[in-house]
Amino acid sequence: QVQLVESGGGLVQAGGSLRLSCAASGSIFRINAMGWYRQAPGKQRELVAAITSGGSTNYADSVKGRFTISRDNAKNTWYLQMNSLLPEDTAVYYCNADVTSGPWYRTARSDYWGQGTQVTVSS
Numbered sequence: 164q165v166q167l168v169e170s171g172g173g174l175v176q177a178g179g180s181l182r183l184s185c186a187a188s189g190s191i192f193r194i195n196a197m198g199w200y201r202q203a204p205g206k207q208r209e210l211v212a213a214i215t216s217g218g219s220t221n222y223a224d225s226v227k228g229r230f231t232i233s234r235d236n237a238k239n240t241w242y243l244q245m246n247s248l249l250p251e252d253t254a255v256y257y258c259n260a261d262v263t264s265g266p267w268y269r270t271a272r273s274d275y276w277g278q279g280t281q282v283t284v285s286s
Contacts, residue, residue, distance in 0.1 A: 164189050164190065164264070165187060165188070165189035165190065165191055165260070165262050165264050165273070165275050166187070166188050166189050166275075167185055167186070167187050167258050167259075167260060167275050167276060167277035167278075168185070168186050168188070168277065168278070169183060169184065169185050169256070169257070169258050169277040169278060169279065169280045170183070170184050170185075170186075170280065171183040171184050171280065172256060172280030172281050172282045173281075173282070173283070174283045174284075174285065175248055175282075175283070175284055175285070176284070176285050177248060177249060177250055177284055177285065177286050178247060178248065179248050179284070180244070180245060180246045180247075180248065181245045181248065181282060182242060182243070182244050182245070183199065183242065183243040183245070183256055183258070183280060183282075184240060184241075184242050185197070185199075185240065185241050185242075185258030185260075185277055186238065186239065186240045187239040187240070187260055187262065187275070188239065189264065190264045190265055190266075191239060191262055191263075191264055192262075192263045192264055192265055192266070192267065192270050193216070193262070193263040194216065194236075194239060194260050194261070194262050194263075195215070195216055195261040195262065195263060195272070196213060196214065196215045196216065196260070196261040197213065197214050197232075197234055197241040197258070197259070197260050197261075198210060198211075198212060198213035198214070198232075198258070198259045198260070199211040199212050199213070199232065199243045199256055199257070199258055199259070200256070200257045200258075200259055201252075201254035201255065201256045201257070201282075202254055202255050202257070202279075203251075203253060203254040203255075206254075208257070209223065210223055211223050211226055211230065211243065211256070212226065212230055212231075212232035212243060213232065214232045214233070214234055214241065216236075220232055225251075226245075226252075229245065229246050229247045229248075230243060230244065230245050230246070231243070231244045231246075232244075241258070243256070245282070248282075248284045249284060250284045250285065250286045251284075252282060252284050253282060253283050253284050254282060255279040255280065255281055255282075256279065256280050256281075256282050257276055257277055257278075257279045257280075258276070258277040259274065259275070259276055259277070260274070260275050261273075261274055262274075262275055
């Protein structure tokens with residue numbers, strides 16, 4: 164099994180910054196891709212940013228130039244640096260990972276989610 168634990172959410176004023184972290188633990192053979200999603204009240208969950216094991220990144224248009232996703236492979240941890248936050252960034256943020264788990268002779272590939280962390284941006 165693999166567990167994802169998030170940290171770093173909170174309340175911030177518009178224009179401020181927050182940094183989210185997500186740490187993966189468990190029987191990890193390889194993390195293929197990592198990402199951040201968010202879900203605002205009454206809206207569908209949407210992709211915010213993603214990064215592959217090769218370092219390729221993808222961002223939602225609404226956060227380009229303001230948010231940066233990065234990773235520390237040695238720690239199985241990835242981050243979302245959020246700058247110039249706007250009230251419309253208010254949501255529950257979830258980390259996500261595409262993980263190959265298990266011993267090398269018996270691996271399985273699955274999608275895992277963190278528990279979610281609230282980000283609230285006041286105007």
